[in-house]
Amino acid sequence: MSRDIRVTIIEDDETIRQGYSFLIGTTDGYEVVSAYGSYDDAAKKLAGDKPDVILLDIEMPGTNGIDAIPKIKKQLPQCFVLLLTVYESEQQIFNALANGASGYLTKNTASARIIESIREVKDGGGPMSVNIAKLVIRSFQKNQESPLSKRETQILELIAEGKNRTQIARDLFIDPETVRSHVKNIYVKLDVNSRADAIKTARKNKLI
Template sequence: MGRDLDIRVSIIEDDETIREGYAFLIGKTPGYKVVSTYPSYEDAAKRIMHDDPDVILLDVELPGISGIDAIPKLKKYLPETNILILTVYEQDLLIFRALGNGASGYLTKNTPHEKIISAIHEVMEGVGPMSAHIARMVIQSFQRNESTPLTRRETEILEQISTGKSRKRIAQELFIDLETVKSHIKNIYHKLNVHSKADAIKTAKDNKFI
């Protein structure tokens, strides 16, 4: 018989070991019930509507349609379902995109068993779309590195460059000469040890100089 109050969990994860591991773990926990497991979004798409899960554990790195891209599709069919992202790495961008796509939280694959259960529980309680951990990451993502090799002006100009503006336009908007902008850019490139716009932007963003 099905206990009506069980939290219904569905798992979409291509690695069988991990998938079955989670299923076993969650299934044996009182109050939780694994209603289905799938190795890909494509497999899940056909039948997951009928499983009526409360929570979906979704791997980000799925073959075929990625977990990230699967989120809005799943949400479309199951708007009330909470999606928890499974990820190996705590990569800012992936997690942010997942949240943007409608995920309610995330778990790294080395998360201890108890935490997994409590994460599912929290997300069901509507503790909010963001755990303190994610909130911390988000704030960190907005924080600048205070030990930048770039001067104020250089940072300012690199920020302008990162918006796609030409040097001429930057010069006009900052009320300085094009030659001055060029000088700053040369200095930026030297300091960051790069030889192009794209590399300068990437290096600066990686190091949170901008």
Template sequence: MITVSIVEDDPDIRESLALLINGTPGYACIGAYPNCEKGIKGILKDPPDVVLMDIGLPGMSGIEGIKILKEKMPELDILVLTIQSDDRVVFQALCAGACGYLVKDTPPARLLEAIRESYDGGAPMSTRIARMVVESFRVTPETSLTQRETEVLTHLCKGQSYKTIADELFISEETVRRHIKNIYRKLEVHSKSEAVAKAFKEKLVSL
């Protein structure tokens, strides 16, 4: 059972998301909050597996909420679900600690799939967001990463889980984790989302 909490100020959208999640076998909505202030308090008290976070919220922004939650719960998976899709907001969210980024016209089936991908260690993005990211950055030849580390980072930026990366590269999950640990150290980051954001920002990968 994948547990989900929602932070969304629109009551109709919030209710629709909760109904979708609770109506799908294997998923359960354990919290639905209208703003970050209430969301943070509720999520810290009753942590879910995945948080669906809006960005444009009254009071504290979703990006600030992500930062606070990730500081207090580094392992928490936070999936952005918003109408905002400009590159500045996308990278602010990723740098804050979001594991993925979806726009609100995402079909219900894809949203549920993205929640599971987040739970499994992936970094799901809406097609238009992924395309925007790819088109905005080019690969740079200068990097301290080894060829294998760059390959692992590239797969990580595609939103793939550790298991999928291991299967794609014909290595063990433990080897993937070792490479990712080295990537974190070399890039001076502390999470998957920070590594992905830095990879795009510094043009370390070509998708």
């Protein structure tokens, strides 16, 4: 008889953390071995917890979830990390997957699907919410002959999400004036004069 899947939850919202703990802990075949409010709280204890799967939030005090993934994988190479977050930014998704996440679900995912995804990831699968999977597929369908640089594409994607220059600068850890310069270059390359036209042209030509 196979043993229970050992799960650790790292989530800063106490209500959500307790909800996941109850959901998973009362399901046959699963055991919640630990739950923490941040990666920094969990870091020194994870090796002793020996989880098979870690449910990990992104936005947390201290080390964020995406930066925590490689640290977790170094400490527990056989452990699978399943991100459960409110964020659907394409850049966040790819950063998470590049850092070693095995799955990516949004927090509005149905309870049964979360349980199913824990087993799926333990069995070597890569579960994703439907909307996340669509973003990944769309990214692969992008025009590979884009005139835009990788950074310009990132900025245009954030513009399409409705973010302003200051928010984009914060998200990409660059200066607002650098964002302004990139936006100017985007307009020139796409031969447009406004954000709306830039987004419309980029989508029409599958640049984002």
